[in-house]
Amino acid sequence: MPILEGKGVTKYFGGLAAVSDVDFNVEQGDALGLIGPNGAGKTTLFNLISAALVPKSGTIRFKGKDITGLSPYKICRMGVARTFQSVKVFADMPVLNNVVLGSYFGTSPGMSSRDAVGEATALLEFVGLSALKATPAKDLTLANQKRLEVARALSTNPELLLLDEMMAGLNPAELAQAMELVTRIRDKGITIIMIEHVMKAIMNACERIMVLHHGAKIAEGTPQEIATSKTVIKVYLGEKAHAGS
Amino acid sequence: MGITTLTSKKSLVWWAIILIIFILLAFVPLYAPGYTAILLTSILMYVILTVSWVMFSGSTGYMSLAPAAFFGVGIYASAIIGGILPFPIVVGIGGLARFCLALLVGALTLRLRGIYFAIFTFGLVMLMAHSLLFWELHVTGTRGRFVIVMGYNTIYYYLLGIFVLLLLTAYLINRSRFGLALQSIGQEEDAAAHTGVNVTMLKVITFAISAFFMGAAGAVMATKWTYIDPFIAFNPFYSFMPVVMAIFGGIGQLYGPIIGAAILTYLEEILITKFAELYMLIFGTILVIAILYLPDGLVGLIQKMWKRYSERKHADT
Amino acid sequence: MIVTILDVLIAGLLMGGIYALIAVGLSLQYGVARVLNIAHGEFIMLGAFGTWMLYKMVGINPLVSLVICAPFLFLIGFFLHKTLFRSLLASSASADIFEGRSLLASFGLIFIIQNIAILTWGADIKSYSYLNYGVNLAGAVFAANRLVTLLFAVVISAAFYLFLARTRLGKAIRAAAQDPRTAGLMGVNINKVLALCFGFGALMAGFAGGLLSMCYPITATMGMEYTIIAIIVVVLGGMGSIVGSFIGGFLLGIIGSIVTYIEPGLALVAYYVIFIVLLLARPTGILGK
Numbered sequence: 081m082p083i084l085e086g087k088g089v090t091k092y093f094g095g096l097a098a099v100s101d102v103d104f105n106v107e108q109g110d111a112l113g114l115i116g117p118n119g120a121g122k123t124t125l126f127n128l129i130s131a132a133l134v135p136k137s138g139t140i141r142f143k144g145k146d147i148t149g150l151s152p153y154k155i156c157r158m159g160v161a162r163t164f165q166s167v168k169v170f171a172d173m174p175v176l177n178n179v180v181l182g183s184y185f186g187t188s189p190g191m192s193s194r195d196a197v198g199e200a201t202a203l204l205e206f207v208g209l210s211a212l213k214a215t216p217a218k219d220l221t222l223a224n225q226k227r228l229e230v231a232r233a234l235s236t237n238p239e240l241l242l243l244d245e246m247m248a249g250l251n252p253a254e255l256a257q258a259m260e261l262v263t264r265i266r267d268k269g270i271t272i273i274m275i276e277h278v279m280k281a282i283m284n285a286c287e288r289i290m291v292l293h294h295g296a297k298i299a300e301g302t303p304q305e306i307a308t309s310k311t312v313i314k315v316y317l318g319e320k321a322h323a324g325s
Numbered sequence: 326m327g328i329t330t331l332t333s334k335k336s337l338v339w340w341a342i343i344l345i346i347f348i349l350l351a352f353v354p355l356y357a358p359g360y361t362a363i364l365l366t367s368i369l370m371y372v373i374l375t376v377s378w379v380m381f382s383g384s385t386g387y388m389s390l391a392p393a394a395f396f397g398v399g400i401y402a403s404a405i406i407g408g409i410l411p412f413p414i415v416v417g418i419g420g421l422a423r424f425c426l427a428l429l430v431g432a433l434t435l436r437l438r439g440i441y442f443a444i445f446t447f448g449l450v451m452l453m454a455h456s457l458l459f460w461e462l463h464v465t466g467t468r469g470r471f472v473i474v475m476g477y478n479t480i481y482y483y484l485l486g487i488f489v490l491l492l493l494t495a496y497l498i499n500r501s502r503f504g505l506a507l508q509s510i511g512q513e514e515d516a517a518a519h520t521g522v523n524v525t526m527l528k529v530i531t532f533a534i535s536a537f538f539m540g541a542a543g544a545v546m547a548t549k550w551t552y553i554d555p556f557i558a559f560n561p562f563y564s565f566m567p568v569v570m571a572i573f574g575g576i577g578q579l580y581g582p583i584i585g586a587a588i589l590t591y592l593e594e595i596l597i598t599k600f601a602e603l604y605m606l607i608f609g610t611i612l613v614i615a616i617l618y619l620p621d622g623l624v625g626l627i628q629k630m631w632k633r634y635s636e637r638k639h640a641d642t
Numbered sequence: 643m644i645v646t647i648l649d650v651l652i653a654g655l656l657m658g659g660i661y662a663l664i665a666v667g668l669s670l671q672y673g674v675a676r677v678l679n680i681a682h683g684e685f686i687m688l689g690a691f692g693t694w695m696l697y698k699m700v701g702i703n704p705l706v707s708l709v710i711c712a713p714f715l716f717l718i719g720f721f722l723h724k725t726l727f728r729s730l731l732a733s734s735a736s737a738d739i740f741e742g743r744s745l746l747a748s749f750g751l752i753f754i755i756q757n758i759a760i761l762t763w764g765a766d767i768k769s770y771s772y773l774n775y776g777v778n779l780a781g782a783v784f785a786a787n788r789l790v791t792l793l794f795a796v797v798i799s800a801a802f803y804l805f806l807a808r809t810r811l812g813k814a815i816r817a818a819a820q821d822p823r824t825a826g827l828m829g830v831n832i833n834k835v836l837a838l839c840f841g842f843g844a845l846m847a848g849f850a851g852g853l854l855s856m857c858y859p860i861t862a863t864m865g866m867e868y869t870i871i872a873i874i875v876v877v878l879g880g881m882g883s884i885v886g887s888f889i890g891g892f893l894l895g896i897i898g899s900i901v902t903y904i905e906p907g908l909a910l911v912a913y914y915v916i917f918i919v920l921l922l923a924r925p926t927g928i929l930g931k
Contacts, residue, residue: 130519151525152518161519168516170509181509184502186521193502236521388742390749440678440741441877441921447680448870452914459907561866565753568746602761609753616747617729 081144083108083271084129084240089138091124091295098124100295101138108239111262111272113286113303115279117315120292122275123165126242129273130162131155142240156186161238163229165245165275171218178217179203179231186236200235207231207261223254230261234270241265243274247281259285283307291315350485362481366549368590369484371570373491373542375582377535378567380495383576384507385528390564391430391446394453395536397559398423399543401457404470404553423540424533431529447564454559461555469554472547483545491538495579498531507531562605569612575622584623650899656788658895659795660850664868665875665887666799667846672876673884674819674839676737677727677744681751682872683865685715685844688755689851690860691763697770704772704856705790712848719844722751723837752865759862769859791853798849799888802842806884815839867910874917 082105091099099121106112114122127133129140131152140148147155161182170178176197183196191199204210207227212220217228226246233241247258255278262285266272276282282289283303291299291306293315299306306312353362374392382389402422430449461469498504509517510524518524547553566589567582574585589608596604619626664686671679692711696702702710727744734740773787806812817825818835826832850868854860871894879890894913901912 132515132519151523152515153521153523156519156521164516168513170512170516172512173505173508177505181502181505181517181522182520185506185523196502232516232520386742388745440745443742443745444678444680444873444877445918445921448873448914448917451866451870452911455907455910459911462907562753565749568749572746603757605753606757606761609750609757612750613726613747613754616743616750617726617733620733 082106083143084273085141086129087139089125089128089140090136091121091128091133092136097295099128099135099292102292102295102297104290104297104300106240106271106273108271109266109269110288111266111274111286113282113289114273114275114292115277115282115289115306116292116298119294121295122292123244124295125292126162126244126273126275130160130242153185156236156238159237159239160242161186161233161236161240162242163226163233163244163246165248167222167225167229169217169220169225169228169232172216174214175209175217175220175228176200176204176213178228179235182232182235200231203231203234206234206264208257223250223258226250226258227261230265234265238270240271240273243272245275245277247276247278255281347489353481359477362477364591364594366477366481366484367594368587369481369488370542370546371566371590372583372586373484373488374539374563374567375570375574375586376491376495376579377538379571379576379582380498381528381531381535383571383582384504384511385531386511387528388443388568389446389532390443390561390568391449391536392539392567393450393559393561393564394446395423395427395539396543396546396563397450397453398426399540399545400472400547400553400558401470402540403544403547404472421537423536427533427536428529431532447561450559450561450564454555457555457559469552469557472551472553474551475548477549480545480549484542487538487541487545492579494534494538499579503527565612566608569608569615571622573611573615573619573622575619575624575626577621577628578624581622581624588623646903650903651896652784653902654896654899655892656784656792656895657898658892659792660854660891661871661875661895662799662888662891663795663846663850663853664872665879665891666802666884667843667850668869668872669843669876669879669884669887670815670839670846671843674815674822675723675727675836675843676741677723677748677840678741678873679748679751679840679843680745680869680873681748681755681865682843682847683867683869684752684755684759685719685847685865686851686854686868687759687860687862687865688718689715689848690855690864691759691768691851691862692848693852693855694768694770694860695763697772704852705794708794708849708852711852712845715848716841716845720837720841722844723840724833727840728833728837756862756865763862765862767859767861770855772856785857787856791857794849794853798846802846803884803888811835811838870910871913874913877917877920 084104084106086102086104089099089102089104090097102121102125104112114125116122124133128135129147131147131150131154134149138148139146142155142158142160145158147158147160170181180196180200183191183199201210201213204213207230209224209227209231212224217225220228230243230246243262246262247255250258259281262272262274262281272285274282274286286303289301289303289306290297291309291312298315299309299312301309350365353365374396378389378392381387430446498507506517506522506527509520509522510527514524543558547558550557567586570585570589571582572585573589574583575581589611593604593608596607600607615622621628664682667685668679668682671677671682689711692714693704693707696707696710697704726747730743730747731740734743773785773790775786776783777786777789806816814825814830814835815838817828817830818832818839822832822836825835875890875894876887878894879886879888894916897912897916898909901909
C-alpha cells in the first residue's frame with residue numbers, strides 16, 4: 081500500500097485552477113521528485129497535502145487514512161512533515177528551541193523535557209548545527225536556516241517528509257552537503273517528496289519524478305524517462321523560448 | 326526548557342528582590358498613609374490588565390482590543406452576585422463566566438486574520454455595552470446597579486492576591502513548552518501549526534486565561550466605584566490604557582508591562598488632579614510617540630542602553 | 643402593510659446614505675493606504691461639530707459649510723498621513739506590522755482628537771435644527787433634512803465614483819489600490835496618492851459628519867459607533883471595493899431599519915451579529931476580491 085495517495089486533487093484560486101485533477105502515489109521509503117515551471121502548482125500541492133489549504137475536490141490518503149481537510153497539526157502528528165519554500169524558522173528563538181518545539185508537540189504528546197531536549201540535540205547533530213544551538217535563528221545563513229527547518233521537521237518524527245525547494249539559493253558546496261543530508265534521511269527509512277528546480281539534485285536523488293504544468297500532471301516516470309520525454313522538454317524549452325523573446 | 330542565559334546566581338538575586346518587593350507591598354496598608362494604598366490599588370489594577378494583555382497579545386501577536394469587555398463582565402458579575410455570595414467566590418464565578426465568554430469569543434474569531442480579530446475585539450466592548458443597556462431597559466427595568474461596598478484595604482489585598490497569581494501563571498507559562506508554542510505562533514503561525522502545535526486551541530485558552538484575570542480585577546474594582554451602569558463598566562478607555570502601557574513599557578520581558586503600567590498610572594493620578602481635561606490627549610500622544618519611536622518600549626530602551634554601556638566597558642579593558 | 647414596508651425601506655435608505663458615505667471613506671483609507679483608521683469616527687465627529695459651530699456662531703447654512711469643513715478635514719487627513727503614517731510605513735518591516743502599528747496609532751488618535759473636541763466644545767450634547775419640517779412621501783412623513791442628506795450622500799458618492807473612473811488621478815488611485823509597487827514603477831507618485839486617499843477618506847467623513855449634524859444631536863463621543871458601522875459595512879461590501887462599500891452601506895441601513903422596527907435598540911447588536919457571521923462565512927464580503 082502506498083504511504084501517500086492522491087486522487088483527483090483539485091484546487092482553485094478564484095477562477096484559476098492551481099492544481100487540476102492530479103493523481104499521485106508514493107511508496108514507502110521512496111523519493112518522489114516534483115518538478116515543473118514556476119506557477120505549475122507544486123507548492124500548492126504540498127499545501128494541500130499538509131493541509132495548509134483544503135482542496136476543492138479529490139481525496140488524499142496517508143497510510144490508507146483519508147487526511148483531506150484535516151488540521152495541519154493533526155496531520156503533522158500522524159507523521160507528515162514539511163519544509164517551506166520561503167524559510168519559516170522562528171526567528172527570535174534559539175536554534176535548539178526551534179527544534180525542541182517539534183519534539184514537544186509533533187510527536188505522541190507527553191515527551192518529558194529531558195527527552196525532548198535530548199532528541200532535539202541529537203537532531204541538531206544529525207543536520208550539523210550543534211555548534212549553533214544557542215544562536216537566534218534569524219542570525220543563521222540561509223543554508224543553515226534550511227537545515228534548521230529540516231531538523232525541526234524531523235523532530236516531529238515523520239514517516240513522510242515534504243521538502244520544498246531545499247536546494248534553492250545554495251552554492252555548490254552547500255548543495256553537496258544538502259544532497260548528502262537527503263541521503264541520510266532516506267537511510268532512516270523516511271519517505272521523501274521534493275520540489276526542486278535544481279535538476280541535478282532531483283535526477284540523482286529520486287526514483288520517480290512527476291511533472292506539473294499549469295496545475296495538471298503532464299508526465300511521470302523515472303529520471304531517465306523524464307529527461308528524454310518530449311512533452312517535458314517542450315514545456316521547459318517552450319518556457320525558455322518565451323523568456324528569450 | 327533548554328536554554329537560559331541567566332546564571333543561577335543572578336536569578337537568585339532577582340528572586341530575592343521580588344520577594345522583598347512583595348513583602349513591602351503586603352504591608353503597605355499598615356504603615357503608609359491611606360493615599361498610598363489607593364494609588365497602589367489603581368496601579369495594581371492597571372498592572373493586572375496590562376500583564377494579562379501582554380500574556381495573550383504579546384506572545385501570539387494578535388492584537389486584542391477587548392480588555393474593557395472582560396473587565397466589564399467582571400464588574401457586572403460583581404454587581405449582580407456580589408451581595409449574595411462571599412466575595413472570593415464572586416471573583417471565582419465571575420472568572421469562570423469570563424473564561425467561558427472568552428472561550429466562545431476566541432473559538433469564533435481566532436481563526437481569523439490578525440486585523441479582523443483586532444476589529445472584532447474593538448467592537449466587542451460597544452456591543453456588550455449596548456446589549457446590556459437594552460437588557461436593562463427592557464428586561465430588568467433599571468439602569469445601572471449598586472455594588473456592595475468593601476473597605477479600601479480589602480480591595481487592595483484582593484488585587485495584590487490576583488496580581489501574585491497572575492505573575493505566577495505568566496511566569497510558569499513562559500517557562501513551559503506552552504510558552505514556547507505561544508512564541509512560535511507569534512513568529513510563524515503556519516510553521517507552528519505544521520510542527521504539531523494546535524494553534525487554535527492554544528490561542529483560545531491563553532485568551533481565556535488572560536480574560537479571567539482581567540475580569541477578576543474588574544470584579545474587585547467594582548466595589549470601589551459602588552455604582553455602575555453599562556457605559557461605566559464597558560468603557561473603551563480600559564482597552565486603551567493596557568495597550569498604551571504595554572507598548573510604552575515594552576512587551577519583550579515580563580517586567581516591561583509592569584513598569585509601563587506603574588509609571589503611566591502614576592502619571593494619570595497626577596494628571597487627574599491637575600489637568601483633568603488633558604489626560605486623554607496626553608495618553609493618546611504617548612501612545613503615538615511610543616509606536617513611532619519606542620517600538621520595543623522602555624524595556625527596549627533599557628536593553629539598548631545596557632548594551633551600549635557594557636560595550637563601552639569592554640572597550641575600555 | 644405596503645406603506646409600512648415602504649416606510650421602513652425609505653428610513654433604511656436614509657440612514658444607509660450616511661453609512662455608504664462613511665464606508666467609502668474608510669474603504670479608501672484601508673483599501674489603498676492600508677491604514678485601518680479606527681479614528682475615522684472622530685473625523686466624522688469633527689465634521690459634525692465644525693458644521694454645528696459655523697451654523698450656531700456665524701449662521702452659515704449647513705449645506706454650505708459642507709464645502710468648508712470637509713475640505714479642511716481633507717487637509718488634516720492628508721497631512722496626518724504624510725507625517726505620521728508615512729513614517730510608520732518607512733519603519734515597518736512588513737505590511738502586517740505596518741497594519742498593526744497604524745491601527746494602534748489611529749487608536750491613539752481617537753483619544754487625542756476626542757480630547758481636543760471636548761476642550762473646544764465641551765462634553766455635552768449639541769444640536770440645531772435645520773430643515774426640520776416634514777415631507778410627505780408614500781403616505782409617511784419624513785424630515786426634509788434627512789431626505790436632503792440622502793440626496794447629498796448619493797450625489798457625493800456618485801461624483802467620487804466618476805472621479806475615480808474618469809480622471810487620471812482617479813485611475814492612479816485605482817492602480818495603487820490594486821498593486822502599490824507596480825503602480826509606483828509605472829510612474830505614479832505613490833506617496834502622494836496614498837496621502838491623497840487618506841485625505842479623501844477624511845473628506846468623506848467630514849461630509850458625513852456635516853450631514854449627520856443636520857438630523858441628529860451630536861456629542862464628542864459619537865465617533866466610535868460610526869467607526870464600527872463603517873468597518874462592518876466595509877467588510878460586508880468587500881474590503882477594498884468602493885462600490886461594495888457604497889452598496890453595503892445602504893444594505894446595512896435597510897437591515898438596521900428593519901431591526902429597529904421590530905425591536906428598537908437592537909440595531910447595533912444586529913449589525914454586530916452580521917459582522918461575525920460575515921467574518922466567519924465570507925470574509926471577502928459580497929463584492930470583495
